[in-house]
Amino acid sequence: MAKKTEILVIGTNEKIRETVLRLLNTNSMWQAMGVGTVEEAVAKCMETTYEVLLIGAGLTDELETLLITEIKAIQPSIHIIPHYGGGSGLLFAEIYLALGINNEA
Amino acid sequence: MCHAVNLLYLKISIMAQTVLHTAASRGGADHGWLKSYHTFSFSSYFNPERIQFGALRVLNDDSVDGGMGFGEHPHDNMEIISLPLEGALQHKDSMGNIATIEPGEIQAMSAGTGIYHTEYNKDKSKPVKFLQIWVFPNKRNVDPRYDQKKIDLPEQPNQLVQILSPDQDDAGIWIHQDAWFNLGKLEENTAVDYSIHKKGNGAYIFVLEGKVTVNGQALDSRDGYGIWDTENFTIQANTNAEFLIMDVPMEF
Numbered sequence: 214m215a216k217k218t219e220i221l222v223i224g225t226n227e228k229i230r231e232t233v234l235r236l237l238n239t240n241s242m243w244q245a246m247g248v249g250t251v252e253e254a255v256a257k258c259m260e261t262t263y264e265v266l267l268i269g270a271g272l273t274d275e276l277e278t279l280l281i282t283e284i285k286a287i288q289p290s291i292h293i294i295p296h297y298g299g300g301s302g303l304l305f306a307e308i309y310l311a312l313g314i315n316n317e318a
Numbered sequence: 319m320c321h322a323v324n325l326l327y328l329k330i331s332i333m334a335q336t337v338l339h340t341a342a343s344r345g346g347a348d349h350g351w352l353k354s355y356h357t358f359s360f361s362s363y364f365n366p367e368r369i370q371f372g373a374l375r376v377l378n379d380d381s382v383d384g385g386m387g388f389g390e391h392p393h394d395n396m397e398i399i400s401l402p403l404e405g406a407l408q409h410k411d412s413m414g415n416i417a418t419i420e421p422g423e424i425q426a427m428s429a430g431t432g433i434y435h436t437e438y439n440k441d442k443s444k445p446v447k448f449l450q451i452w453v454f455p456n457k458r459n460v461d462p463r464y465d466q467k468k469i470d471l472p473e474q475p476n477q478l479v480q481i482l483s484p485d486q487d488d489a490g491i492w493i494h495q496d497a498w499f500n501l502g503k504l505e506e507n508t509a510v511d512y513s514i515h516k517k518g519n520g521a522y523i524f525v526l527e528g529k530v531t532v533n534g535q536a537l538d539s540r541d542g543y544g545i546w547d548t549e550n551f552t553i554q555a556n557t558n559a560e561f562l563i564m565d566v567p568m569e570f
Contacts, residue, residue, distance in 0.1 A: 225431075
């Protein structure tokens with residue numbers, strides 16, 4: 214059985230984060246987890262190797278910078294991308310582009 | 319020789335760059351009650367060659383059946399503009415806004431830190447047709463906001479009317495991006511010149527109706543044409559025509 218792509222989602226709006234997680238997990242090859250703080254993201258990355266960190270809404274610029282620095286120090290090869298739109302509109306394209314997938318249509 | 323080569327480079331460097339997206343080349347989604355054409359990758363339509371035009375990320379040409387619509391769904395960090403073409407669209411959001419927009423009006427939402435809303439066709443029997451346009455914001459996590467404005471159509475034909483800008487005090491609605499939108503309605507065999515508003519911006523022309531020529535490129539209804547690395551261009555109407563010009567940063 215092929216290994217699922219691990220995706221970590223961070224965002225302070227729990228309702229939107231849950232929506233994004235639900236949408237990502239409709240893809241049977243993806244496994245998405247969500248956190249609300251930088252500290253939680255760091256803790257998750259100490260436990261699991263993620264391929265993508267999706268930065269949702271709600272973190273300050275300073276916290277986003279801190280998050281990127283800390284996560285890159287733990288997992289240098291992780292793809293860290295900002296999420297825009299808050300739902301299914303851009304979500305899948307963001308992940309495909311991060312993973313270098315070119316023909317999911 | 320060297321002088322001629324330099325001139326050649328100069329000519330190339332000032333030549334406009336363009337991209338054509340014909341109506342038929344757009345992605346499509348038919349959900350029964352919703353028919354949507356996507357100029358750029360959206361939802362389950364993914365084409366890595368069609369991601370965005372600068373800060374313009376979504377251009378959806380939607381038709382929603384009578385009485386139907388989008389149930390509650392979230393948005394964040396996006397400037398979302400709706401431009402009704404036919405019918406009436408009812409909007410209700412988590413900030414307490416309840417509104418109806420019709421042709422001749424424009425709606426903008428800055429989703430910022432997060433917003434929930436619903437969008438329904440107000441009419442039970444006729445479809446509502448509208449463009450939904452998403453522009454990347456120039457700042458993440460702004461306070462969510464909603465705005466709706468009537469478009470002041472020009473008294474004279476063959477003029478452009480500005481419907482969106484980054485400036486609260488300028489004509490039309492405003493968004494968090496250095497973007498300017500203009501609607502044009504030209505009579506056959508007339509033309510209008512357009513100047514790009516800001517260095518580094520490009521313009522995406524979407525033909526709503528009729529046939530036009532831009533920079534030598536013939537365009538039909540619902541074709542899209544992006545042009546950048548230029549300061550101005552001319553739109554020539556080959557029939558009576560209506561179009562939308564979206565002037566957006568190419569890098570942001």
